[in-house]
Amino acid sequence: MISGTPAGPPSKQMLTFVVKDGSGKYWGFTVYEFRVFEQLDEVWYGSNAFNPNSYGSLNIPRFSDPVMAMSKDGKTIAYSAKSPGGNNQVKIEIDTGIYRFDTSFAVRNDNYANYGIQPYQTLSAPAGSVGFGTSLSMSRGGEWLAIAAANTSASYQEGKSGGKVYMYRRGSSGYELYSESEFLDLPGQRFIGISDDGQVIAHDVRMSVNGVLDTLTAIRRWNGVSWVTEATLREFGGGSLRISSDGETIAFGGDTVRVYKRTGTAWSKIFTSPIIRKADGSKFGGPIIMNKAGTLIYLSGLALVTGTQFQQTIHAYEWKEDGFVPAGTTVIWLDKSSGQSSLGLYMSGNDDLSEIAITYDGGYDPVVIYWDRVNDYTKSVARIGHSSGTIGREIFMSGDGTMMLSRWSGDVWKRSKF
Numbered sequence: 001m002i003s004g005t006p007a008g009p010p011s012k013q014m015l016t017f018v019v020k021d022g023s024g025k026y027w028g029f030t031v032y033e034f035r036v037f038e039q040l041d042e043v044w045y046g047s048n049a050f051n052p053n054s055y056g057s058l059n060i061p062r063f064s065d066p067v068m069a070m071s072k073d074g075k076t077i078a079y080s081a082k083s084p085g086g087n088n089q090v091k092i093e094i095d096t097g098i099y100r101f102d103t104s105f106a107v108r109n110d111n112y113a114n115y116g117i118q119p120y121q122t123l124s125a126p127a128g129s130v131g132f133g134t135s136l137s138m139s140r141g142g143e144w145l146a147i148a149a150a151n152t153s154a155s156y157q158e159g160k161s162g163g164k165v166y167m168y169r170r171g172s173s174g175y176e177l178y179s180e181s182e183f184l185d186l187p188g189q190r191f192i193g194i195s196d197d198g199q200v201i202a203h204d205v206r207m208s209v210n211g212v213l214d215t216l217t218a219i220r221r222w223n224g225v226s227w228v229t230e231a232t233l234r235e236f237g238g239g240s241l242r243i244s245s246d247g248e249t250i251a252f253g254g255d256t257v258r259v260y261k262r263t264g265t266a267w268s269k270i271f272t273s274p275i276i277r278k279a280d281g282s283k284f285g286g287p288i289i290m291n292k293a294g295t296l297i298y299l300s301g302l303a304l305v306t307g308t309q310f311q312q313t314i315h316a317y318e319w320k321e322d323g324f325v326p327a328g329t330t331v332i333w334l335d336k337s338s339g340q341s342s343l344g345l346y347m348s349g350n351d352d353l354s355e356i357a358i359t360y361d362g363g364y365d366p367v368v369i370y371w372d373r374v375n376d377y378t379k380s381v382a383r384i385g386h387s388s389g390t391i392g393r394e395i396f397m398s399g400d401g402t403m404m405l406s407r408w409s410g411d412v413w414k415r416s417k418f
Contacts, residue, residue: 056117058093058410065393068407069136069145072196072292072351074398076142076170077117077405077412080133088125088132090147092175093117095403095412117412121174125149131163135188135203140245140399143170144178144198148188162186162206165227167198181227185218190236195247198222202241202250205232217241219250219267231267233260240287244294253288257299257317259324271324273299273317292351292399295319296327300345303331312345314356316373328373332358346394350401357397357404366395366404366413 018028058079060066067080074095081091098116125132130151137146150163162185169178185205192203205218217235220227240253250267252258259271290297297317302310311331318327332345349356358367370379393408404413 055414056095056412058117058405058412059091059119060410062409064410065408067133067136068394068396068405069138070396070398070405071138071142072140072399073142074400074403074405076120076138078136078138078145080136081122083124088129088149090123090133090136090145091119092121092123092145094120095414116414123147123168123175126166126177126180129164129166132166134163135190135192137192137194137201139194139198140196144168144194145170145175146188146192146194146198146201148192148203150186150189163188165192165201165203167201167222169198179222179227183218187218190215191241193241193243193250195243196245197247200243200247201227202243204236207232209234217252221247230262230265231260233267235260242288242290242297244290245292246294249290249294251288251290251294251297253299257288257297257324259297271317273315273324287346289347289349289353289356291349291353296353297324298347298349298353298356300347302345312358314345314347314371328371328376330369330371330373330378332367332369332378348395348397348404350397351399355397355401357395359393359395359406359408366406368404 018026020026058077060079060081068077069079070077076092076094078090078092081089083089094117096116096118129149132149133147134150135148138144145168147166147168148163149166162183164180164182165187166177167179167181168175170176183205185207187205188203189206190204192201194201199222200219202217202219205216206213207216209216214234215236217233218229219231219233220229222228235252235258236254242251242253243249248262250260252260255275257271257273258269260267261270288297288299295318299315299317301313301315303313314330314332316327316329317324320327346359347356354370354372356369356371358369372378393406395407396405397403402415405411
C-alpha cells in the first residue's frame, strides 16, 4: 500500500510505502519522486542524447570501431586504445547497473549520455610488446582477458618471433598479468577466442604450408605453466570463430559452417554445412553465432527475392544425437538495392539463442528478434532507434539477453527486468 500526504517541493513529492514482512511486522519507506514506467521490461534504454531514458556508452570517439570484447555476463568491456603519447593500451570499463531517467545527463562520447558504464582500468603495453591489443577476448564472467600482440611491424619470417599472447586475470585490485607467451606465427592478428574458464584459446596464425604463407587457426590449452598447441587447423573464420562454454567445440563461419570437436587430446571436424550461394546474387557467408553449450549454430546471409529486393535470412543447425542437422530458417525482411547484396549481417545472441541482436553493415539500426524455432515463430522484440546514423558492424549481447553493445559506436543498451 501507499500512505501519507505528499509533501516537499512541488517537483519532489514525498510518499511513504508500508509493507508487511513474513513475521507480521510493518515497515515504512519514505521516498521522493516516485514514477511508474509502463512496460519497462519491453524497453531498451540506450545512450541517445535525444532520448532522456539513458543508460551508457563507452568513452570512445563515436564510430571509431576499436577492437573490442565483452564478457558474456555483460558486466565488463575491454577495447583497444592509444595513450596521449600514442602507445598501445587496452581500456576496461564496467557496468554499474545505474539507470538515470531524466534529461540532465553527463556528456560523454560526442554528446551522448552515460550513467551505467564507467572506467575501471587501463592496461598499458608491457615492455617489448608490439601491436598490443590487436585482438581481444574475454571469458564469460570477465575473470580472464586474452590480449594478442601480433608483431606486424616487420615482414613475417617463419621461425622468427611473430608476437605474443598476454593473459590477464582479474583479482581484488583489478586485472593482473597472468601469463606472457611468445609465438612464432603472428598470433591473433585478426581474431582470438577464449573458453569460459580461460584455459583454451583459439586464434588465427600466419604459417607456411607447403612453402606458401597461409592464415590458419591454432588451438592452445594452458597446462599450468605454458600454452600447448593442441591443433593447427586449415581454417580461417574471418572473425566469426566461436568457442563453446567448455572449450570443447569450435565453429567457423564463411560460405559454410564448419564445426570441430575435441575428443581426448585430438580435434576433428564433425560437420560442414552445404554451400548456400546462387548466381542471382544471393550469398550466405556471413558471421555465425553459437549457443553456450555448442549445440546450436546460426548462419546468416542474403537471399534475392525479386528485382533488387533481398531477404536477410538465418539458417539454424542443431546437434541431434550424433550430428548437426538443419533446424529451421527465419527471414528478416530488408529491402536492398542491387549494389548492396554483399552487406553483412552481424549477430549476437543470448545463451540459448532464443533472442538475437542484429546489425547490418551499412548504417541500419540494431534489431532484436525472438525466434521460437520449434513453433516456427519469429517476433521483432525491438528496433533500437538511433538519431545519429550508422550503427552497423559487430554487436555483442549478454547471456541473459538484457544488454547490448555496439563496437562501431560504443553505445550500450540495457533492457530492465524490474
